[in-house]
Structure formats: C-alpha cells, structure tokens
Amino acid sequence: MAIILGDNQYGKAESRIVRIVRDGPRHEIRDLNVTTALRGPFEQAYLTGDQSNVLPTDTQKNTAYAFAKSKGVDSIEEYGLELARHFVGDVDPVTGARIEIEEFAWERAVVDGSEHDHTWLRKGQDVRTAAVTVDATGEYVVGGLKDLVLLKSTGSEFAGFLKDDFTTLPETHDRVMATALDAKWRFSSVDVDWNDVYPRIKALMVREFATLQSLALQQTLWHMGTAVMEEFPDIVEVRLKAPNKHHFDFDLGRFGVENAGEVFWAADRAYGLIEATLLRDDAPPANDAWRFSAGLA
Template sequence: MTFVLAEHQYGKAESRLVRVYRDTPRHEIRDLTVTTALRGAFDAAYLDGDQSAVLPTDTQKNTVFAFAKQVGVGAVEDFGLALARHFVADVEPVHGARVELEELAWQRVVVDGVEHDHTWVRAGQEVRTAAVTVDASGEHVVGGLKDLVLLKSTGSEFAGFLRDGYTTLADAHDRVMATSLDVRWRFAGTDVPWDETYAGIRATLVEQFATRHSLALQQTLWHMGTAVLEEFEQVVEIRLKAPNKHHVAVDLTPFGLENPGEVFVATDRPYGLIEATITREDPPPAGEAWRASAGLA
C-alpha cells in the first residue's frame, strides 16, 4: 500500500502574553493568548525525522514575546498580521503561517470616582478572537468573539415544529431564550479599523438578539448575521454558533403554587446547538482562512 502525507502544520499553542505599557504614569495593558502554526516544506520531519528545516516551536513562542516589545500590541489583528508576515517572509522553509489570538479585557478600578492609573479588574462578558493567515493566496483575517452569554426573558417562541412518535416537547409561545455566542467573521482585506469594527459588530449582534422577536434561534442567527453584513462592508462572511441554554419552568403545583413563567431550572446539558454560515452573494475566495490550528480563534 502507498501512503501520502497530506495537510500538515506545526506550531506553539496558547502562549500567554500580557503586555504592559509604562511610558506614562497611566499604564495600559493588553492580555492575549497566542497560537502560531507554520506550513511549508516540512515533509522530511514527518517522514524521516529530519528537523533541519524545522523552526522550533520554542522559537515561535520567543518570537511572540519579542514582537510584543519590538512591534507592540495594539489591535489583536495587527499583532497577528505582524507575526504571520514575519514567519512567511523571514523563515525560508515557511510557505504559510496562521496566528490565532484571544484577548481578555480589563477595566480600570475606580477609586474615589477617579480611574486608577495602574490597577484593573477583569471586564467584558466575552473573549475577543482573531485568526490571521498569510500564504501564497494572500492575507486573510477572521475576527470574532466567543462566550458572549445573552438572555432574554420574553420575546421568544418555538412552536409548530415537526413531530414524530418520540416528540414530547410542547409548543412555547413565550419562553426564556439564552445562549453563549461563538461568532467568527471574515474580512475582505486588512485595511480595517479593527478595534472600532469589533465594537460595532458586537453591538449589532447584541441589538439584534434583544430587539428581534424570535420564532426560533435559527431565525435570530440569520438576522444577526445579515445585520452585520449590511452594516460592515469589509465583512464578507460570518459564521455563528449558538448553544441553546435551556431554561425549564419548574412545576410548583405540588406545593399549591402557580408558576406563570417566573421560576426556572437552568440546564447545562444536553443542549440544542444552532449553527449558520452567511456570506455575501459572491465573496472573495477564503483561501486557508478557516483552516484552524489549535482552533481557539
């Protein structure tokens, strides 16, 4: 039998990086997790154990920390592009590079009504993500967020669904709808105001969830995705994943009590998982933009 080494890549996953700026008495902080993955002529390492073309994953980790000082850490997309461009341009065996980034948000502590110069508390309900791919097909950036937990106590239905002999679920015309959003969006280019765009997309997603009367979580995802594409012309594709965090009304009749949608048990599993990919009619090619490494971003 003949075997062929197909797709392969290697890198350093989840380097924890905290960059503090101390140029003034008022410090700034960025908190990232960075994964790097290199693609190229590394067949000999797999087939023969020949490491002569392999840049160690430890070197990739060191590059992340050195670039945090040399290049600086602003928008995560810019930092990812700087790293990926370096690996492709400066490391000869590398034909392509993927950098996945997560960012945790911090908020300044307020003391006596004044923001403190060098103390923070963890902030933000979600983790910001970015994935940058640089190879022969071009430069591709995927922004995103995950673990954005949303809940609405009304304005949601689920009824008229298909039934068979195993169906026990009743129609619901007024229910709690909750989810933990995992959303990725692909940009057409790299000339983007990253931080402002991230804030705008997040606000659009939340607004649609809040204001759109939902007949199903599927319908809600469609309107969230199309609203982002309508408002942000740089975004050409959006992928949404939403677990349905079920809230089940508790039967209080054994205690002589009514429960008109006021007391629930929140279940964590099993859960419905709703997914959708929405694109513009003729989006530019994605290349390897969606080919994951650690898959964290």
C-alpha cells in the same frame, strides 16, 4: 496501497502574553493567548525525523513575546498580521503561517469615583478573537468573539415544529432564550480599523438578539449575521455557533405554589446547538482562512 502524508502544520499553542505599556503614569494593558502554526515543506520532519527545515516551536513563542514589545499590540489583528508576515517573509522555507489570538478584556478599577491609572478588574466572560493567515495566496483576517452569554426573558417563541411519535416538547409563544455565542467574521481586506469595528459588530449582534421577536434561535442568528454584513461591506462571511441554553419552568405546583413563568430550571445539558454560515454571493475565495490550528480563534 501507499500511505502518503497529507496536510500538516506545527507551532506553539497558547503562549500567554500580557503587554503593559508603562511609559507614563497611566498604564495600558493587553492580555493575550497566542497560538502560532507554520506551513511549508516539512514532510521530512514527519517521515524521517529530519529537522533541518523546522523552526522550533520555542522560537515561535519567543518571537510572539518579542513582537509584543517591538511591534506593540494596538489591535490583535494587526499584531497577528505582523507575526504572520514575519514568519512567511523572513523565515525560509515557511510558506504559510496561521496566528490565532484570544484577548481577555480588563476594565479600570474605579477608586473614589475615578478610574485608577494602573489597576484593573477582569471584564466579562466573552473573549475577542482573531485568526490571521498569510500564505502565497494572500493575507486573511477572521475576527470574532466567543462565550458571549446572552439571555432575554421574553420575546422568543418556538412553535409549529415537526412532530413525530417521540416528540414531547410543548409549543410556546413566550419563553426565555439564552445562549453563549461564538461568532467569527471574515474580512475581504486588511485595511481595517480593527479596534473601531469590533465593538460595533458586538453591539449589532446584541441589538438583534434583544429586539427581534424571535420564532427560533436559527432566525436570530440570521438577523445577527445580516445586520453585521449590511453595516460592513468588507465583511464577506460570518459563521455563528450558538448553544440553546434551555430554561424550563420549575414545577412548584406540587408544593401548592403557583409558578407563572418566574422560576426556572437552567438546564446544563443536553442542549440544542445551532450553527449558520452567511456568505456574500460575490465573496472572494477563503482559501486556507478557515483552516484552524489550535482552534481557539
């Protein structure tokens, strides 16, 4: 029996980069968490400790900071493509690069009714993400968002489900539905107006969550994904993950108080975890587009 080295990669995880444009009185901010990972003939680094092919992870970190200045951060997708193309095109013997980026959004402070030029407030919980892969097979971009917390107080049902001896859950035709959505979408092209597309995708998903009379969270995910793919032909795959944040009526009857679906216990765990992948039947191969590094995007 022989032991062989399988897939491997190495890089620098979670470099926190804040890029502020200060070339005028009104400043702009982009707040990123960047992970780089390189792929190539690095077997000897593992097998014998030979580092001659290894570009240090510290160098990768420095490059990410330098590119934030020299290339700028108009969109995280384009910034990730610039980094990945550099590692593959300019660093021998690198044959593939994976860049994962989280972006934390800020909104301008309003002072005396006007937006302030250089003060911001952290905006929301949800995080924009991008995963860029460049290798010999091509260039791949997976956009995304995570921790988009959504709740609606009606318009959701769950009934007609399979039952057995251990089933205690009652059927309902009117319930609170809440989740913290993790969504990713793969493009067939890199010729995309990234900053235009992202808010439109997010708005479509919120619209479907809000307006669908949902018979199950599974159905809601299907409608979210199809709405996005129908609107954007160059999105060929959507992957969705949604924990079902359960809200149960709290029993106030024992205190002589009526509770007609107005006071709830928001359960922390256990929770249902619903996942789905939507794929066009003519989608080009993903190759390593979904092979993650730190798994942050």
